[in-house]
Amino acid sequence: MGKISAAPLASLILITIATCTPFQPNSEKLAFAIGETERGCDVFKGRWVRDKKARPLYEEWECPYIQPQLTCQEHGRPEKEYQHWRWQPHGCSLPSFNATLMLESLQGKRMLFVGDSLNRGQYVSMICLLHRVIPEDAKSMKTLGSLTVFTAKDYNATIEFYWAPFLLESNSDDAVIHRVTDRLVRKGSINKHGKNWKGADIIVFNTYLWWMTGLRFKILQGSFDDEEKDIVTLPTDDAYRMAMKSMLRWVKKNMDPNKTRVFFTSMSPSHEKSFEWGGDPNGNCYNETTPIEDPEYWGSGSRRSIMGVISEVFSKSRVPITFLNITQLSSYRKDAHTSIYKKQWSPLTPKQFANPVSYADCVHWCLPGLQDTWNELLFAKLFYP
Ligand SMILES: *[C@@H]1O[C@H](CO)[C@@H](O)[C@H](O)[C@H]1NC(C)=O
Ligand SMILES: *[C@@H]1O[C@H](CO)[C@@H](O)[C@H](O)[C@H]1NC(C)=O
Ligand SMILES: *[C@@H]1O[C@H](CO)[C@@H](O)[C@H](O)[C@H]1NC(C)=O
Ligand SMILES: *[C@@H]1O[C@H](CO)[C@@H](O)[C@H](O)[C@H]1NC(C)=O
Numbered sequence: 057m058g059k060i061s062a063a064p065l066a067s068l069i070l071i072t073i074a075t076c077t078p079f080q081p082n083s084e085k086l087a088f089a090i091g092e093t094e095r096g097c098d099v100f101k102g103r104w105v106r107d108k109k110a111r112p113l114y115e116e117w118e119c120p121y122i123q124p125q126l127t128c129q130e131h132g133r134p135e136k137e138y139q140h141w142r143w144q145p146h147g148c149s150l151p152s153f154n155a156t157l158m159l160e161s162l163q164g165k166r167m168l169f170v171g172d173s174l175n176r177g178q179y180v181s182m183i184c185l186l187h188r189v190i191p192e193d194a195k196s197m198k199t200l201g202s203l204t205v206f207t208a209k210d211y212n213a214t215i216e217f218y219w220a221p222f223l224l225e226s227n228s229d230d231a232v233i234h235r236v237t238d239r240l241v242r243k244g245s246i247n248k249h250g251k252n253w254k255g256a257d258i259i260v261f262n263t264y265l266w267w268m269t270g271l272r273f274k275i276l277q278g279s280f281d282d283e284e285k286d287i288v289t290l291p292t293d294d295a296y297r298m299a300m301k302s303m304l305r306w307v308k309k310n311m312d313p314n315k316t317r318v319f320f321t322s323m324s325p326s327h328e329k330s331f332e333w334g335g336d337p338n339g340n341c342y343n344e345t346t347p348i349e350d351p352e353y354w355g356s357g358s359r360r361s362i363m364g365v366i367s368e369v370f371s372k373s374r375v376p377i378t379f380l381n382i383t384q385l386s387s388y389r390k391d392a393h394t395s396i397y398k399k400q401w402s403p404l405t406p407k408q409f410a411n412p413v414s415y416a417d418c419v420h421w422c423l424p425g426l427q428d429t430w431n432e433l434l435f436a437k438l439f440y441p
């Protein structure tokens with residue numbers, strides 16, 4: 057098969073890159089596959105459907121693993137409307153998430169999420185979707201530095217999260233203290249973290265938010281220990297492209313395509329400016345309780361150029377990575393952010409308190425909520441590619 061042209065985003069069916077390279081004849085199935093999604097159905101194209109009966113898939117109070125930054129009900133959110141939406145692809149229906157199937161498939165295996173706090177949210181959602189079918193004394197969760205490990209003992213399975221917001225080595229790698237304003241990423245350093253990912257059977261990567269500091273980004277050429285640091289600034293798109301290529305090289309070298317699966321979750325959109333969806337000129341996601349209905353809605357510009365970089369890099373590569381294209385479907389969900397209903401890092405000032413818009417978190421998502429859908433899509437792509 058020839059190169060897929062980098063042309064219109066919509067025509068790029070990245071998923072098929074994994075299934076129709078000359079190295080994998082059609083008769084061979086991907087690891088973990090038990091069926092196929094209907095031919096021609098793009099599960100990422102669809103609409104949100106109100107579903108009070110079947111959503112949410114679990115209750116906030118039932119899942120003890122949700123961090124207090126994401127427990128919106130506990131922190132006073134007055135309604136639950138954001139929990140009652142189901143993603144309906146235009147061309148087919150998503151398979152129902154089956155926790156038993158997932159755990160049986162992970163028997164003796166290791167599933168790993170690598171990335172930033174948004175990926176951590178998806179990780180926790182996955183644990184919440186699974187933990188109900190595991191008896192109390194047969195599961196545990198531990199965090200040690202950058203790595204959090206959930207163990208399902210009876211299945212000898214682990215589901216893990218590894219903090220690496222840039223995937224490469226950076227000055228924001230401390231899993232707890234990482235609020236650095238002058239961000240710096242070291243070129244060619246993926247093995248710094250990557251050595252801890254070896255042996256995983258399923259990996260889910262993300263990286264995006266931490267790159268968004270402006271038009272240019274600082275890259276360290278030498279080592280963090282150098283007295284005189286050799287730093288260049290690159291256009292953010294180029295810095296991001298460099299990280300994507302490092303990730304692909306790491307996957308090619310370390311993951312056996314016959315036995316493992318690798319996913320990449322696209323940019324998680326934020327909702328900082330309500331004028332973008334025709335709302336209040338000074339508002340944001342605060343007070344929003346319904347999704348955006350305009351199917352063409354996309355939001356701010358930087359997402360488009362980063363999406364361009366992702367599709368360009370993936371289209372030129374034969375490394376089988378399944379793309380979880382959650383950006384568009386999440387961009388409709390201005391109602392699903394944690395907003396002011398979360399544990400605050402530091403106490404609010406009276407001035408902030410008087411103006412909720414000023415401290416609303418329009419980046420992260422309440423659980424249960426939107427990120428459960430990301431995992432339903434992951435489930436679909438894992439078992440029915
Ligand atoms: C992601 O999905 C959206 C909505 O279906 C689509 O418009 C966009 O082209 C897709 N992006 C890529 C890189 O496939
Ligand atoms: C879920 O998967 C298990 C294990 O494969 C299977 O036995 C069960 O029937 C499935 N449940 C549903 C509702 O499909
Ligand atoms: C548990 O799984 C690991 C791989 O993650 C394997 O090396 C080990 O042998 C398994 N142990 C048992 C008791 O099955
Ligand atoms: C994957 O399996 C195919 C067919 O069994 C084999 O030819 C190929 O060498 C395998 N690839 C790896 C990386 O093991």
Ligand SMILES: *[C@@H]1O[C@H](CO)[C@@H](O)[C@H](O)[C@H]1NC(C)=O
Pocket residue numbers: 339343413
């Ligand atoms: C939020 O909604 C409440 C109730 O509808 C309303 O009283 C308040 O003015 C709204 N605040 C903002 C900032 O839009």
